[in-house]
Amino acid sequence: MQAVVSAQDFSCRHNSAEVLSDLSFEVGEGDYVALVGPNGSGKTTLIKAMLGLIKAAKGCIRVFGYHPDEQEEWSKIGYLPQKHLSFNQGFPSTVREIVGLGLPAKKTLSGRNREADIEAIDKALELTNISDISHKLIGDLSGGQQQRVFIARALVNEPKLLILDEPTTALDPETRENFFSLVNGLNKEKNVTVIFVTHDMGTIGKYASKLLYLDKRIIFYGSFDEFCRSDSMAHFFGESSQHIICHKHN
Amino acid sequence: MRKPFHILCSALVVFVLLVSCETKKQTIEVNRNDKLKVVATIFPLYDFARLIGGEAVDVSLLIPPGTEPHSFDPRPENIVSAGRAAIFVYTNDTMEPWAGSMLKGLSSPGLVVVQAGRGIALTEEHRPDDGHDGHRHGHEDAPDPHIWLDFDKARKMVDTIVESFISVNPAKKELYLGNAKKLKDSLAGLDQKFSAALKTCKHNTIVHGGHFAFGYLAKRYGLKYISASGFSPDAEPSPQNLVRMSKTLKKEGLKHIFYEELVTSRMAEVIAKETGASLLLLHGGHNISKQELDNGTAFISLMERNLDNIKEGLQCRR
Amino acid sequence: MDILEFLSYGFIRRAMTAGSFIAVLCSVLGVLLVLRRLSLMGDGLAHVTFGSVALGLAMKVYPLYVSIPVVMISSVGILKMIERAGIYGDAAIGIVSSLGIAVGVVIASASGGLNVDILSYLFGNILSIGDAEVYISMFLAALVLLTIFFYFDEIFSMTFDEEFAKASGINVNRINLILAVLTSVTVVLTMRLVGIMLTSALLILPAVTAFQIGRGFKHTLFIAAASGVTSVITGIFVSFCLDLPAGASIVLINFALFFAAFSLRRFNVFHG
Numbered sequence: 001m002q003a004v005v006s007a008q009d010f011s012c013r014h015n016s017a018e019v020l021s022d023l024s025f026e027v028g029e030g031d032y033v034a035l036v037g038p039n040g041s042g043k044t045t046l047i048k049a050m051l052g053l054i055k056a057a058k059g060c061i062r063v064f065g066y067h068p069d070e071q072e073e074w075s076k077i078g079y080l081p082q083k084h085l086s087f088n089q090g091f092p093s094t095v096r097e098i099v100g101l102g103l104p105a106k107k108t109l110s111g112r113n114r115e116a117d118i119e120a121i122d123k124a125l126e127l128t129n130i131s132d133i134s135h136k137l138i139g140d141l142s143g144g145q146q147q148r149v150f151i152a153r154a155l156v157n158e159p160k161l162l163i164l165d166e167p168t169t170a171l172d173p174e175t176r177e178n179f180f181s182l183v184n185g186l187n188k189e190k191n192v193t194v195i196f197v198t199h200d201m202g203t204i205g206k207y208a209s210k211l212l213y214l215d216k217r218i219i220f221y222g223s224f225d226e227f228c229r230s231d232s233m234a235h236f237f238g239e240s241s242q243h244i245i246c247h248k249h250n
Numbered sequence: 251m252r253k254p255f256h257i258l259c260s261a262l263v264v265f266v267l268l269v270s271c272e273t274k275k276q277t278i279e280v281n282r283n284d285k286l287k288v289v290a291t292i293f294p295l296y297d298f299a300r301l302i303g304g305e306a307v308d309v310s311l312l313i314p315p316g317t318e319p320h321s322f323d324p325r326p327e328n329i330v331s332a333g334r335a336a337i338f339v340y341t342n343d344t345m346e347p348w349a350g351s352m353l354k355g356l357s358s359p360g361l362v363v364v365q366a367g368r369g370i371a372l373t374e375e376h377r378p379d380d381g382h383d384g385h386r387h388g389h390e391d392a393p394d395p396h397i398w399l400d401f402d403k404a405r406k407m408v409d410t411i412v413e414s415f416i417s418v419n420p421a422k423k424e425l426y427l428g429n430a431k432k433l434k435d436s437l438a439g440l441d442q443k444f445s446a447a448l449k450t451c452k453h454n455t456i457v458h459g460g461h462f463a464f465g466y467l468a469k470r471y472g473l474k475y476i477s478a479s480g481f482s483p484d485a486e487p488s489p490q491n492l493v494r495m496s497k498t499l500k501k502e503g504l505k506h507i508f509y510e511e512l513v514t515s516r517m518a519e520v521i522a523k524e525t526g527a528s529l530l531l532l533h534g535g536h537n538i539s540k541q542e543l544d545n546g547t548a549f550i551s552l553m554e555r556n557l558d559n560i561k562e563g564l565q566c567r568r
Numbered sequence: 569m570d571i572l573e574f575l576s577y578g579f580i581r582r583a584m585t586a587g588s589f590i591a592v593l594c595s596v597l598g599v600l601l602v603l604r605r606l607s608l609m610g611d612g613l614a615h616v617t618f619g620s621v622a623l624g625l626a627m628k629v630y631p632l633y634v635s636i637p638v639v640m641i642s643s644v645g646i647l648k649m650i651e652r653a654g655i656y657g658d659a660a661i662g663i664v665s666s667l668g669i670a671v672g673v674v675i676a677s678a679s680g681g682l683n684v685d686i687l688s689y690l691f692g693n694i695l696s697i698g699d700a701e702v703y704i705s706m707f708l709a710a711l712v713l714l715t716i717f718f719y720f721d722e723i724f725s726m727t728f729d730e731e732f733a734k735a736s737g738i739n740v741n742r743i744n745l746i747l748a749v750l751t752s753v754t755v756v757l758t759m760r761l762v763g764i765m766l767t768s769a770l771l772i773l774p775a776v777t778a779f780q781i782g783r784g785f786k787h788t789l790f791i792a793a794a795s796g797v798t799s800v801i802t803g804i805f806v807s808f809c810l811d812l813p814a815g816a817s818i819v820l821i822n823f824a825l826f827f828a829a830f831s832l833r834r835f836n837v838f839h840g
């Protein structure tokens with residue numbers, strides 16, 4: 001079976017500083033990968049590289065078997081960027097229009113008004129519980145509401161690979177729980193591959209099947225169970241946090 | 251070994267540059283140091299100064315040829331060249347509002363500043379009434395700076411300029427006065443030609459698709475004059491004014507509309523198209539093109555060409 | 569003189585038709601520019617045009633043939649500077665426009681003067697539009713509208729978030745290039761037709777008006793275009809009634825429309 005994401009000796013630089021060095025890993029279909037690591041460890045950079053937003057300095061990274069510049073399966077990828085709240089707050093667009101941005105671009109002005117698209121958008125709005133505000137302007141929403149909109153935008157396309165860069169930061173506890181179970185449902189029922197960046201190790205430990213611990217290079221990559229049994233766990237997080245992260249696996 | 255060599259080279263280059271600048275400047279001074287250096291802002295003043303001074307002066311035109319003087323904005327090199335001169339001639343503060351502040355920035359105590367329009371009262375713009383509508387238009391209270399287009403006033407300007415030349419260089423008094431007399435005679439001749447010819451015309455209205463420059467000229471020879479915009483070509487004409495001009499052309503049965511020098515003639519073309527009239531140049535003399543400057547075009551000849559065009563436009567007999 | 573007679577004059581009719589097409593063109597492009605914080609693109613490119621016209625006149629080539637390519641390169645340059653060097657849009661525009669002026673001034677000085685006044689050559693007036701230019705404005709408006717029509721999803725996505733657009737497979741570079749080219753041609757030709765003041769105003773004001781009351785991206789584009797056209801038509805009528813210059817009247821009407829839209833929004837007429 002072909003890997004969904006595969007990296008080989010992959011390195012990446014910002015200006016002249018090497019930010020990621022010599023990563024080699026594979027993410028298989030149906031995997032639920034928790035991508036963790038301290039601030040500045042290169043998580044966002046790795047994700048951007050998968051999407052072709054940052055060029056490789058060395059080696060290569062493939063998604064669905066394609067080099068980012070030749071990617072042909074964009075419609076299978078759902079992406080929630082980390083810095084999504086830095087957009088122009090006065091942007092004159094409705095929630096509905098923004099969610100539609102997650103659909104593949106269709107030519108012409110009425111592109112996203114086709115029936116199938118309208119249905120897909122309605123469904124995504126419902127999943128994220130924002131149907132009631134779908135005609136509001138994006139700038140008129142709260143930070144957490146905006147985040148839900150961007151989550152809907154990542155989901156609208158019914159992606160086979162979901163890449164989420166710190167999706168839960170602005171969400172209230174209830175919404176956060178709902179979101180985790182929503183993603184979990186997609187992963188378990190629809191076999192959607194998930195790459196989930198978070199600092200919330202406690203919660204992600206409940207759902208993710210794999211853990212990729214990054215700090216410029218791969219510190220650990222394997223199942224959560226292995227991680228809990230390994231020395232790196234104790235080394236990086238201390239004995240005390242072990243029971244929080246590994247509660248389910250002990 | 252390498253470092254001293256580099257430093258040496260750089261020093262040499264800098265030295266050569268300095269020396270070459272210095273010698274260049276000196277040769278200019280030597281060549282011209284016996285001539286009176288004069289800087290004039292606009293073309294008529296430049297031409298008058300050139301004719302009055304003859305070989306004894308070195309006149310330069312401050313505003314680069316081709317540039318419209320109303321919208322001119324002096325640049326460092328202009329200020330420097332004004333600072334090097336002995337005499338700076340400008341028209342008046344209405345025509346060159348930038349001159350005052352430019353001179354303030356100059357610290358050359360020896361510079362003689364001549365306001366050529368000194369003592370010449372400016373009339374407020376008063377557009378001739380075209381009869382059928384008594385509308386008022388903008389700019390009505392502004393003074394008209396285009397005094398050189400009244401040849402009598404131009405003669406006064408010559409007097410003012412010549413006085414300043416004499417005060418700076420009394421030794422050449424005879425030469426200056428002689429040249430000035432010749433110039434004033436030709437201006438008087440021009441005046442006579444205009445008034446004689448313009449008495450014989452079928453029409454008496456100049457419709458000008460440019461800015462309001464010919465108020466003095468029209469008044470002197472008893473003509474009516476309407477223009478598309480106010481004193482400066484930058485001013486935008488109003489649609490009503492264009493309609494008024496088209497109507498005047500039709501009512502008077504005029505076959506020609508005049509356009510102004512240097513700036514595009516699009517406004518005149520529009521009205522011409524509306525009424526089936528054709529275009530004739532009416533040169534305000536403010537400035538001339540580089541080509542004309544290189545050819546040594548004179549103010550008098552520009553005005554003679556204007557007379558020919560006015561005679562054609564107004565259908566005059568002589 | 570009554571309105572009908574006023575309308576019987578060719579230059580008034582041409583001002584209204586060409587003016588309306590230009591208004592649609594500029595308003596729609598303006599929405600895209602203002603949202604990407606490139607509001608002063610029009611002014612900046614006008615300065616580049618100044619430099620390039622000087623270059624054309626000095627080389628004795630028809631200035632438009634020099635201006636259009638030079639301005640295109642400049643606008644691509646502005647976008648590249650923002651993208652590659654991470655410079656803010658306003659600074660990038662400032663760099664390119666001052667470079668444009670400097671080149672113009674150097675050429676004008678080096679050639680010791682020119683045969684025509686560059687500024688008057690550059691800046692037209694809405695009342696002096698010729699027949700051919702009416703067609704040019706129609707053609708250009710059609711071109712811009714068709715482009716936006718065919719690339720609507722892509723353009724919308726990029727305007728909102730260029731990085732996300734790229735990550736959803738949109739060829740951002742190609743569309744940026746197309747928009748840069750269209751913006752350049754629009755600025756150069758519109759300026760020649762209606763002058764810099766009106767070009768700049770029509771690029772910014774209808775867009776800002778539309779942001780006050782737009783209920784979505786498409787809606788905003790329509791409102792911008794409508795408010796641009798309204799400003800041109802009423803502006804010309806107002807200038808006729810009050811005997812004022814046309815261009816300035818249009819700008820004032822634009823401001824009035826903006827103010828009205830702003831008040832409507834303040835008093836919650838649109839935003840429940």
Ligand SMILES: Nc1ncnc2c1ncn2[C@@H]1O[C@H](COP(=O)(O)OP(=O)(O)OP(=O)(O)O)[C@@H](O)[C@H]1O
Binds near residue numbers: 014019041044046082
């Ligand atoms: N645009 C940029 N220019 C230069 N350096 C950058 C840029 N973006 C990130 N970096 C550097 O790259 C490294 C990795 O950054 P990255 O954003 O990938 O970290 P991260 O793991 O996502 O951190 P966080 O948990 O804070 O989101 C950091 O050291 C940062 O300084």
Ligand SMILES: [Mg+2]
Binds near residue numbers: 045
């Ligand atoms: Mg990050």
